[in-house]
Amino acid sequence: xxxxxxxxxxxxxxxxxxxxxxxxxxxxxxxxxxxxxxxxxxxxxxxxxxxxxxxxxxxxxxxxxxxxxxxxxxxxxxxxxxxxxxxxxxxxxxxxxxxxxxxxxxxxxxxxxxxxxxxxxxxxxxxxxxxxxxxxxxxxxxxxxxxxxxxxxxxxxxxxxxxxxxxxxxxxxxxxxxxxxxxxxxxxxxxxxxxxxxxxxxxxxxxxxxxxxxxxxxxxxxxxxxxxxxxxxxxxxxxxxxxxxxxxxxxxxxxxxxxxxxxxxxxxxx
Amino acid sequence: xxxxxxxxxxxxxxxxxxxxxxxxxxxxxxxxxxxxxxxxxxxxxxxxxxxxxxxxxxxxxxxxxxxxxxxxxxxxxxxxxxxxxxxxxxxxxxxxxxxxxxxxxxxxxxxxxxxxxxxxxxxxxxxxxxxxxxxxxxxxxxxxxxxxxxxxxxxxxxxxxxxxxxxxxxxxxxxxxxxxxxxxxxxxxxxxxxxxxxxxxxxxxxxxxxxxxxxxxxxxxxxxxxxxxxxxxxxxxxxxxxxxxxxxxxxxxxxxxxxxxxxxxxxxxx
DNA sequence: TGAATATATCCGTTATATGGATATAATATA
DNA sequence: TATATTATATCCATATAACGGATATATTCA
Numbered sequence: 001x002x003x004x005x006x007x008x009x010x011x012x013x014x015x016x017x018x019x020x021x022x023x024x025x026x027x028x029x030x031x032x033x034x035x036x037x038x039x040x041x042x043x044x045x046x047x048x049x050x051x052x053x054x055x056x057x058x059x060x061x062x063x064x065x066x067x068x069x070x071x072x073x074x075x076x077x078x079x080x081x082x083x084x085x086x087x088x089x090x091x092x093x094x095x096x097x098x099x100x101x102x103x104x105x106x107x108x109x110x111x112x113x114x115x116x117x118x119x120x121x122x123x124x125x126x127x128x129x130x131x132x133x134x135x136x137x138x139x140x141x142x143x144x145x146x147x148x149x150x151x152x153x154x155x156x157x158x159x160x161x162x163x164x165x166x167x168x169x170x171x172x173x174x175x176x177x178x179x180x181x182x183x184x185x186x187x188x189x190x191x192x193x194x195x196x197x198x199x200x201x202x203x204x205x206x207x208x209x210x211x212x213x214x215x216x217x218x219x220x221x222x223x224x225x226x227x228x229x230x231x232x233x234x235x236x237x238x239x240x241x242x243x244x245x246x247x248x249x250x251x252x253x254x255x256x257x258x259x260x261x262x263x264x265x266x267x268x269x270x
Numbered sequence: 271x272x273x274x275x276x277x278x279x280x281x282x283x284x285x286x287x288x289x290x291x292x293x294x295x296x297x298x299x300x301x302x303x304x305x306x307x308x309x310x311x312x313x314x315x316x317x318x319x320x321x322x323x324x325x326x327x328x329x330x331x332x333x334x335x336x337x338x339x340x341x342x343x344x345x346x347x348x349x350x351x352x353x354x355x356x357x358x359x360x361x362x363x364x365x366x367x368x369x370x371x372x373x374x375x376x377x378x379x380x381x382x383x384x385x386x387x388x389x390x391x392x393x394x395x396x397x398x399x400x401x402x403x404x405x406x407x408x409x410x411x412x413x414x415x416x417x418x419x420x421x422x423x424x425x426x427x428x429x430x431x432x433x434x435x436x437x438x439x440x441x442x443x444x445x446x447x448x449x450x451x452x453x454x455x456x457x458x459x460x461x462x463x464x465x466x467x468x469x470x471x472x473x474x475x476x477x478x479x480x481x482x483x484x485x486x487x488x489x490x491x492x493x494x495x496x497x498x499x500x501x502x503x504x505x506x507x508x509x510x511x512x513x514x515x516x517x518x519x520x521x522x523x524x525x526x527x528x529x530x531x532x533x534x535x536x537x538x539x540x
Numbered sequence: 541t542g543a544a545t546a547t548a549t550c551c552g553t554t555a556t557a558t559g560g561a562t563a564t565a566a567t568a569t570a
Numbered sequence: 571t572a573t574a575t576t577a578t579a580t581c582c583a584t585a586t587a588a589c590g591g592a593t594a595t596a597t598t599c600a
Contacts, residue, residue: 018328019587020290020557025332032353035360039577048559053579058288062295063388072566072577076356078388082413083302084354085394086346089411090305099404118333118348124355134369141359143352289556290588309546318590323548342546342597 150199150213151228219261420469421498489531
């Protein structure tokens with residue numbers, strides 16, 4: 001039927017789809033978010049088994065996927081890490097921010113992260129963990145939705161209005177019993193964050209941890225990342241300690257933003 | 271160029287190649303190792319411009335590549351990091367090793383890494399850097415060939431004979447004027463490493479840094495990773511310090527190997 | 541300003557991926 | 571242990587979807 005009707009309605013002539021490649025990328029994304037067996041993947045993606053099989057083999061052969069021969073489950077492979085790390089090697093903001101993050105971590109023996117928004121999730125770019133106190137999911141590879149955890153909330157709060165709305169329209173998952181998933185309440189939280197300049201949450205990602213985050217801006221005043229300090233929840237009971245941590249976060253984000261050319265008063269440098 | 275010969279003569283019936291997907295993966299690998307403009311990539315891979323363009327667009331649209339609109343250069347994109355980090359989240363050895371690595375880092379304010387072999391390169395899985403002393407390329411995203419740096423040499427030394435030979439047959443790049451690239455000399459180094467149980471190199475990766483590495487084995491006694499301690503070269507002038515660091519490396523690898531079920535004397539547990 | 545180089549897009553042709561069907565392997569169940 | 575069930579692997583004729591030469595546009599350089 002559709003011999004030549006590949007073009008969608010998009011104003012600029014939509015690119016030809018390269019179906020095979022697209023499927024492979026989809027498979028990668030799916031496996032990343034939910035490792036599983038071949039059949040699961042085929043069902044989830046609604047593609048024929050034979051087709052999927054070829055794709056899986058190809059990805060496995062390239063090292064992008066790995067298959068555990070006992071369980072038959074596919075996982076992300078070595079090559080994906082090898083290539084993914086190259087993203088960091090060219091990351092201007094990270095390079096610039098790193099010394100400030102390390103210094104912050106030193107100040108209070110804290111877990112400090114630099115995070116960035118990627119679609120609907122908060123993506124950790126750098127994580128400086130303190131040996132003594134290990135918070136399970138405060139490392140690379142744990143991506144949370146934006147409405148859970150102070151880091152996501154900050155990233156959400158300073159995103160464009162339209163994005164916020166479309167985000168809140170989507171499904172809002174609960175990570176713990178304390179996660180806030182009511183759009184109306186999240187809107188309120190966003191208000192607060194924007195007036196305070198930082199976010200604080202506890203127990204909404206992991207039951208026994210809490211975090212404080214603040215935004216990093218570039219020379220145009222737009223959000224590029226967030227800095228997040230995570231620690232065990234109990235630490236925040238001590239009000240003085242909490243204020244101290246807040247101070248460290250704000251100082252750090254301010255320093256990084258300034259290093260990026262941002263000017264506090266909104267006066268852009270010419 | 272043509273990395274993997276499409277399975278023609280393989281004994282089992284040749285699998286269908288899925289050319290498009292394969293090309294996309296090749297592009298990713300190439301960009302990771304050498305970011306560049308579209309034309310460069312097309313030439314390097316020897317594929318027609320039109321074809322490449324589609325592939326690039328698709329990868330960019332998926333977030334696997336990013337294009338700097340000023341320079342026109344393509345780099346690895348956010349999504350690649352997002353997915354790559356998931357590799358770590360499922361990494362048994364890393365999970366188990368991490369506490370030991372952190373403890374080692376604490377002992378001497380050192381940069382400690384866990385590395386793994388991936389094809390012809392040494393791939394960093396975990397890197398604990400010390401704030402004060404920053405060694406430029408001791409982070410994620412810098413992948414070195416196996417013959418440069420103690421970590422690569424250890425990984426090479428304990429690889430299967432046949433792999434070593436095929437590795438030495440390939441082209442051996444120099445990273446600094448002190449890199450050893452003579453196959454005969456490398457064979458000698460491998461001998462030494464296997465009799466000492468660790469490797470030490472300086473100035474062969476970066477002029478002013480040096481490192482000591484030792485192998486990590488699993489319950490079957492096969493190499494799974496290496497632990498590497500990197501510091502400024504001058505530190506190794508102090509013989510006592512050098513021995514101290516060697517001791518830390520060996521203790522760490524031993525602990526991790528044992529935790530993996532390896533038994534020192536070669537006695538396998540039943 | 542014009543030449544040269546890089547990027548974007550079009551479109552007929554055919555090589556290539558598709559998916560139903562069949563074959564084999566691995567589990568679950570009786 | 572035998573048998574049903576579900577998962578994985580492979581084959582092959584067909585039509586779809588990708589290819590690449592050619593052309594159009596944008597960008598860079600001299």
